[in-house]
Amino acid sequence: MTTATNDGPVAGRVSRGLGWGLGGTIAMRVGSVLFGILVARLVAPEEFGVYAVALTVWTILSTLADLGLGADLVRAADMEPRAPTVASIGLGVSVSLGVTMVLAAEPIALAFGSPESVDVIRLMAVSIAVFGFTIVPSARLTRAYRQGALFGINALGLLASVVVSLGLILGGVGAEALACGQIACQSVIAVGLFVVTRTVPRLGYDPALARESLVFCLPLAAANLLSWLLLSLDNLIVSRTLGPEQLGLYVLAFNISSWPMSALGAAIRVVALPAFSQASSPEVRNRGLVLCIAPLVTVSTLISLGLAAAAIPLVTLIYGDRWEPAAAALTGLAVFGGSRVLLDLVATFLVAAGETRAVLAVQVAWVLAMVPAMVLGVTRWGLAGAGWTHVAVVVAVVVPLYLRALGKVGIPPGELLRPVVVPLVAAVPAAIACIWFNGLGSNRLLTLVGVAALVLALYGLPLLRWWRARFTQLRRLEPVSVPEGTPS
Structure with missing residues (x-):
């Protein structure tokens, strides 16, 4: 084991990786938002609702296609002996899921009450099959903190999606255009990953390594599946209760509410997993999570507060007046979006600590609580009820369970709750002032x-000095260690 100093190569790679990850995900989110604005202006809510059904299915299955294999490679002391076996498992799973998605397209569409979605679901299945090729090269870049390279590849994928989708939309193609764009995006990403890592697909199978990987991956895969199922069952409930057009409005609101998660969560996750996994001791790892909480709560609250308070003008000015009903869902979803950043960090920490079963247990309880609550919320309060149901379940069920899981690895609940008091209390007067300003009718x-x-x-300004002090504490944390064999 070799330990880096604060100025050493590992600390520098972590810092650069986080910088590239955060900057890259923000840039990607801006690009996605601009693309979404164009789509909203060109595609009617009912057509977007048809695509949303297919996207919901794709999101669930793509999560299962990863199977947690990428995380297993990132955590491994030496990933190269495992890579061919992982590649074979990943490709087999993704192709099988793609075939299943094609065969089950009709009953899935009928379950959503959207028979028009059948062809779009079948098209989206192609990108599921392609996904299997990306697991190993993506893990290589993540291990090496090469977030700049990942950003470039994902940017090319987004560009391919934009060109294909807009070209087909302008040519008169409806929801199928967006599905074709997704296929183009995934294909470009797969090719780009192999080009940048200077590797080719290499398959193999070692039964012992396969068993070892699956022992770690299966609970994580189930947890990931349940996590995305949580973010998809609401689509099913909204579609069946309120109809595909309302689903289109809800998905638009959910996409906006995901901006904090897309900008912060994705960037932090890819750096946090190797950093927590390679920490020099459990004490350093635990201290790192505690020090992350205060600055992350502050930033995520700032973003979600702004989104919630400006829901109506934000939706109508950017997407057009016909999307205004989506603002009803956005207010609650914005709060949920901020909480997702923190919950994702905690889940990533537990995965790095090897506690994949604890993550799975939380996700199971989350699903069991969310489904009946969402049915009640949507039935009684429509889109607004759907948004706030997520918040209620997080506060009542998810947070207590995660605190319990963290307590078992040596982090008392008080250590995590104390840092969030100041940023959450400080949000109250700002929220009251925003509600008052909204009522002026400007x-x-x-x-x-x-x-x-x-x-x-x-x-933002009153908490700036407080935030900088906490962030400085985090930067001064003892550096991580690097397992031998880690690629540079």
């Missing part, structure tokens, strides 16, 4: 600008 552009100014003036 035009939408003025409301959007005013809410942004209030959030910055009453929340």
Whole structure:
């Protein structure tokens, strides 16, 4: 084992990886948002609802296609002996899931109450099969903290999706255009990963390594599946209760509410997993999580507060007046979106600590609580009920269970709860001021600008010095160690 100093190569790679990851995901989110705006202007809500059904199915199955194999490679002391076996398992799983998606397209579409989605679901199955090729090269880049390379590859994938989708939409193709764009995106990413890592697909199978990987991966795969199922069952409930058009509105609101998760969560996750896994001791690993909480809560609350307070002007000014009903769901979903950043960090920490079964247990309880609550929320309060149901379940069920799981690995609940008091209490006066300003009846552009100014003036600026002090503590944490065999 070799340990880096604070100025050594590992600390520098972690810092650069986080910088590239955060900057890259923000850039990708901006690109995705701009693309979404174009799509919203060109595609009617009912057509987007048809695509949303296929996207829901694709999201669930793509999560299962990974099977947690990428995380297993990132955690391994030496990934190269495992890579051919993992590649074979991953490709076999993804192709099988793609075939299943094709064969089950009709009953799935009928379950959503959207028979028009059959062909779109079948098209999306192609990208599931392609996904299997990306697991090993993506893990190589993640292990090496090469977030700049991952950003470039994903940017090319997004560009391919935009070109293909918009070309077909302008040519008169409906929801199928977006599915073809997804296929183009996944194909470009797969090719780009192999080009950048200077490798080719290499298959093999070692029964002992396969068993070892699956012991770690299967609970994680089940947990990931349940996690995305949580973010998809609401689509099913909304579609069956309120119809595909309302589903299109809800998915748009959910996509906006995911901005904090997309900008922060994705960037932090790919750096946090190797960093926590390679920590020099369990004490350093645990201290790292505690020090992450305060700055992360502050930033995620800032973003989600702004989204919730400016829901109506944000939706109508960017996407058009016909999407205004989506704002009803966005208010609660924005709060949920901020909480997802923190929950994802905790789950990543537990995976790095080898506690995949604890993550699975939380996801099972989450699903069991969310389904009846979502049915009640949607039935009684429509889209608004769907958004706030997520928040209620997180507070009542998910947070207590994660605190219990963290307690078992040596982090008392009080150590995690104390850092969140200041940023959450500070959000209260800012939220009250935003509600008051929204009630003045100003035009939408003025409301959007005013809410942004209030959030910055009453929340962001007062907490800036406090946030910087906590972030400095995190940067001074003892560095991680690097297992021998880790690629540079």
